[in-house]
Amino acid sequence: MGRVALVTGVSGAFATLVARRLADESDVDKVVGVDTVLPAGDITGVKFVRADIRTPVIGKVMAVEDVDTVVHLDLSPSMRGRAVGKELNVIGTMQVLAACQRSSVVGKLVLGSSSAVYGTSPRDPAMFRESTAARGGVRTGFPKDVVEVEAYARGFARRRPDVLITTLRSAQLLDPVIASPMSQYFRNPVLPAALGFDPRLQLVHVEDLVAVMAEAVRRDRPGTFNVAGDGVMLLSQAARRLGRPILPLPPFGFATGARRVVRAAGSDLSPDLHRILMYGRAMDTSALREVFGYDPTYSTEQVFEQFRAALRPGVLAMMGGRR
Amino acid sequence: MTEDPRKNIGARGSGNRARSATPSTAARSLAGGTAARKAPVKAKKPAPDAEAVSGATAAKQATPKSAGAKSATPKAKPKATSTGPKAVGATGSASASPKKPRAAAHAATPQEKIGEASTAGRSRPRLRAVTDDDAARAAAAAAEEAARRTRAAGSTPTPAGIPIDEIFTAVAQAAQRVIGSNWEARLAELLSVVRRRLGGDYTVDEFGFDPQITEVLVGAVEPLAEKWFRLEVRGVENIPTDGGALLVANHSGTVPIDGIMTGYAVKKYTGRDLRPLGADLVFALPFVSQMARKLGATLACTEDAERLLTTGELAGVWPEGFKGIGKPFAERYKLQRFGRGGFVSSAMRAQVPIVPVSIVGAEEIYPLIGNVPAVARFLGLPYLPVTPFFPLLGPLGLIPLPSKWIIEFGEPIRTDAYEPEAADDPMLLFNVTDQVRETIQQTLYALLVDRGSAFF
Numbered sequence: 001m002g003r004v005a006l007v008t009g010v011s012g013a014f015a016t017l018v019a020r021r022l023a024d025e026s027d028v029d030k031v032v033g034v035d036t037v038l039p040a041g042d043i044t045g046v047k048f049v050r051a052d053i054r055t056p057v058i059g060k061v062m063a064v065e066d067v068d069t070v071v072h073l074d075l076s077p078s079m080r081g082r083a084v085g086k087e088l089n090v091i092g093t094m095q096v097l098a099a100c101q102r103s104s105v106v107g108k109l110v111l112g113s114s115s116a117v118y119g120t121s122p123r124d125p126a127m128f129r130e131s132t133a134a135r136g137g138v139r140t141g142f143p144k145d146v147v148e149v150e151a152y153a154r155g156f157a158r159r160r161p162d163v164l165i166t167t168l169r170s171a172q173l174l175d176p177v178i179a180s181p182m183s184q185y186f187r188n189p190v191l192p193a194a195l196g197f198d199p200r201l202q203l204v205h206v207e208d209l210v211a212v213m214a215e216a217v218r219r220d221r222p223g224t225f226n227v228a229g230d231g232v233m234l235l236s237q238a239a240r241r242l243g244r245p246i247l248p249l250p251p252f253g254f255a256t257g258a259r260r261v262v263r264a265a266g267s268d269l270s271p272d273l274h275r276i277l278m279y280g281r282a283m284d285t286s287a288l289r290e291v292f293g294y295d296p297t298y299s300t301e302q303v304f305e306q307f308r309a310a311l312r313p314g315v316l317a318m319m320g321g322r323r
Numbered sequence: 324m325t326e327d328p329r330k331n332i333g334a335r336g337s338g339n340r341a342r343s344a345t346p347s348t349a350a351r352s353l354a355g356g357t358a359a360r361k362a363p364v365k366a367k368k369p370a371p372d373a374e375a376v377s378g379a380t381a382a383k384q385a386t387p388k389s390a391g392a393k394s395a396t397p398k399a400k401p402k403a404t405s406t407g408p409k410a411v412g413a414t415g416s417a418s419a420s421p422k423k424p425r426a427a428a429h430a431a432t433p434q435e436k437i438g439e440a441s442t443a444g445r446s447r448p449r450l451r452a453v454t455d456d457d458a459a460r461a462a463a464a465a466a467e468e469a470a471r472r473t474r475a476a477g478s479t480p481t482p483a484g485i486p487i488d489e490i491f492t493a494v495a496q497a498a499q500r501v502i503g504s505n506w507e508a509r510l511a512e513l514l515s516v517v518r519r520r521l522g523g524d525y526t527v528d529e530f531g532f533d534p535q536i537t538e539v540l541v542g543a544v545e546p547l548a549e550k551w552f553r554l555e556v557r558g559v560e561n562i563p564t565d566g567g568a569l570l571v572a573n574h575s576g577t578v579p580i581d582g583i584m585t586g587y588a589v590k591k592y593t594g595r596d597l598r599p600l601g602a603d604l605v606f607a608l609p610f611v612s613q614m615a616r617k618l619g620a621t622l623a624c625t626e627d628a629e630r631l632l633t634t635g636e637l638a639g640v641w642p643e644g645f646k647g648i649g650k651p652f653a654e655r656y657k658l659q660r661f662g663r664g665g666f667v668s669s670a671m672r673a674q675v676p677i678v679p680v681s682i683v684g685a686e687e688i689y690p691l692i693g694n695v696p697a698v699a700r701f702l703g704l705p706y707l708p709v710t711p712f713f714p715l716l717g718p719l720g721l722i723p724l725p726s727k728w729i730i731e732f733g734e735p736i737r738t739d740a741y742e743p744e745a746a747d748d749p750m751l752l753f754n755v756t757d758q759v760r761e762t763i764q765q766t767l768y769a770l771l772v773d774r775g776s777a778f779f
Contacts (some may be wrong), residue, residue, distance in 0.1 A: 241524070
């Protein structure tokens with residue numbers, strides 16, 4: 001039986017990898033990639049359709065291509081301001097879900113969600129389970145978007161119980177090649193951090209994330225799963241490993257201060273990252289292992305080591321005695 | 324002690340009042356111990372300079388000698404001097420009595436007495452109030468000199484002059500003790516550890532627990548616990564040597580030092596790491612939050628408690644929370660409500676025993692006599708403490724008072740007799756909560772009686 005998968009936001013570096021991986025799958029006949037801009041990466045075997053998911057055009061694309069599996073990856077914290085981000089994340093998801101509801105062929109939806117749905121606050125448990133509700137830090141920005149997107153997905157699940165929905169909440173992606181909020185942050189020569197806070201960071205390897213996405217398409221795994229590498233790292237520990245000095249900033253007004261510093265260095269700080277840099281966030285992945293049936297191959301430390309090895313050592317690198 | 328026949332002999336009314344207001348006396352009367360015995364020993368004449376400098380150790384060391392001396396000279400009582408500084412707690416019958424023999428042997432010259440005192444073991448002869456003020460001062464100065472020499476060089480009294488060779492020997496021995504014989508290997512090891520720390524080459528668990536830092540802190544806390552608080556630990560055998568357990572303790576002392584002390588005791592006597600469960604405020608405060616996580620603490624919520632207990636960790640919880648730690652000094656050792664009993668349900672779900680822990684001594688370290696609710700609210704804190712010394716003496720007021728501590732680990736209360744589903748039966752939870760609370764309260768009373776004076 002041939003299957004047709006639709007990947008939204010395919011121009012994103014990570015979504016491109018997922019689309020390529022799906023194209024290599026034997027039981028997937030055709031992969032359709034949708035985005036507003038041309039993908040920079042290699043999309044061999046992927047049919048690219050230039051369409052805006054914020055418009056009803058997406059419904060037409062799905063009807064024309066007979067799409068039965070939708071992989072929605074067009075969720076990201078926007079660097080271009082809050083309004084644009086919300087437009088893309090929330091309105092785009094609504095359009096995609098509306099199109100799925102209309103289509104009689106769609107039988108599976110894989111939602112590439114984020115750990116941001118748990119928010120970040122000092123009242124958080126050490127490890128979030130899939131059933132844990134957010135306790136704070138989801139009232140603005142990207143976390144709010146993700147919460148709304150997941151709420152729409154649940155609404156869709158009620159209206160179309162025949163569609164299998166897999167929601168994958170991924171931890172922070174860190175990869176030397178793929179741009180992500182974390183990699184952007186760690187590339188700064190000086191790392192701004194909140195004075196008196198040392199958050200726990202949890203990372204996920206891109207290979208693991210792509211494999212889980214492909215697995216969710218290949219097999220039927222309805223439900224919500226956290227995807228993250230084993231273990232956690234402290235921010236101070238990560239900075240020492242990189243050999244980059246931490247610049248302590250007062251916790252009050254940390255978001256603005258950190259952004260100023262990073263911009264002065266010619267880079268930018270992803271919005272909402274400052275919360276993680278204060279309180280951290282970590283997830284429990286036992287459901288991924290036991291229910292979903294996937295063991296992450298890279299631990300948080302290994303993910304970080306790979307990233308560090310690809311980076312120029314920082315100014316303090318000689319102090320720690322690492323190569 | 325309301326009607327004291329000897330009141331008019333020496334002690335002024337003010338002295339008496341000051342004593343009745345002191346924490347030590349109040350605590351003693353709560354314990355029902357030595358206060359009554361002590362009352363007749365009344366002050367004749369104040370000698371504050373002499374008594375103020377004699378610290379806790381001096382009074383303690385004087386004790387064995389005084390017992391014998393007291394029986395030898397029973398009629399010296401009216402001469403014994405004890406005054407203002409007794410607020411510090413030096414009023415015990417033990418500390419008052421070394422003065423008695425000297426009162427009897429009043430005719431002897433001060434110099435002779437000094438020699439005798441230092442041979443007998445470092446008791447301070449200058450506690451003696453001589454009728455002549457000048458003589459007393461001279462005696463005090465000489466005694467100070469003698470005591471210093473004794474402390475520096477060992478127990479044998481030495482003739483006049485600075486014993487340089489003995490001081491040198493002592494320093495060398497101390498260095499030997501600290502550094503050890505194979506200092507090169509140890510230095511290399513230390514350097515490699517520092518190097519690894521600086522390189523970030525260490526691991527923390529998923530709660531952010533950093534065993535290396537914890538080890539350093541345990542070492543740093545040791546003098547505070549052993550010398551300052553003179554911590555006594557009982558019932559160590561009740562802490563399971565392996566597997567999960569939930570330690571439930573009373574909470575007091577304005578600043579949660581009792582948590583640190585419990586962790587220290589557990590580490591010292593069992594070698595295990597106590598994982599404290601803290602309030603969310605702990606994780607919202609800068610510096611505190613980062614330290615708490617590194618020391619193994621995590622948020623007091625059911626998710627984290629069950630995660631710790633099911634993985635076989637030793638979790639510690641102080642269910643009174645801010646109600647207990649921030650209660651006024653007048654309500655010391657009265658247990659507050661034990662939260663909502665969530666700790667019992669966590670222990671039942673994880674099928675681990677509950678170990679009741681009773682901590683005596685923490686109440687006196689910072690006696691909370693006032694609160695500034697407006698400022699506390701502004702700062703987002705549950706209370707802003709006012710202690711007898713805190714805002715008054717500035718940072719000096721942050722030094723905890725040297726109360727005597729006893730931590731008793733009680734007999735474990737087993738929860739594996741219940742089904743894990745019993746955790747959903749609120750009545751059962753309340754019953755077990757009450758049982759734990761009562762156990763701790765009764766143990767507290769018993770320990771208070773055992774301890775006697777709060778500071779000496």
